[in-house]
Amino acid sequence: MRKKAKNKKNSYSLWLSGGGILVIFGLLLIFWIQSGNARVKEQTLAEGQTSYQNFCAGCHEASGLQLATKPPNLHGLFRRKKLPSGAPVTDQAVRDVILNGRGIMPPFKGTLSNKDVEALIQYLHTR
Ligand code: HEC
Structure with a gap:
C-alpha cells in the first residue's frame, strides 16, 4: 500500500518534470526558429548590399x-x-x-534573378 502511494507520487512528479521539459523544448524551438529567421534576414540584406555595390552604386x-x-x-x-x-515609393x-x-x-531583368531583386529591395529599405 505505502509502496503504491509512493509510486503514484513519483509518477506525478515525473509527469510534472516532463511538462517542464516540454516547455523548455518549446522555448528552445521558438528561439531556434527566431534565430534562424534573423540569420536568413541578415543573409538577404548582405546579398542585397552586394548587388547594390555591384550594380547600382556605380551610378x-x-x-x-x-x-x-x-x-x-x-x-x-x-x-x-515619391520616387x-x-x-x-x-x-x-x-x-x-x-x-x-x-x-x-x-x-x-536578365542580370539579376528575382531573388536578387527581392534582396536588393530589402536592402534599400534599410538605407
Ligand atoms: C547606368 C547608371 C545607373 C545604374 C547602373 C543604375 N541606375 Fe538607377 N537610375 C539611373 C538614372 C540616370 C536614373 C534617373 C532615370 C530617369 O528618371 O530618367 C535612375 C533612377 C532610379 C530610380 C528612381 C526611379 C524613378 O521612378 O524615379 C531608382 C529607384 C533606381 N534608379 C534604382 C536603381 C537600382 C536599385 C540600381 C541597381 C540595380 C540602379 N538604379 C542602377 C542610373 C542608373
Missing part, C-alpha cells in the same frame, strides 16, 4: 558622372513619399524600375 553613389540625367540619391528611398519620377514601383530600367538606367 547612384557616384558624383560628377557625365550623364544626361543625374541618378537620384537612393538613401532613405523608402522613407520618401523622383513622381511614382509612389512601393516595392512594386522600385521592382519595375530595377527590372525594366528607366531613361538611361539600364534594365536588370
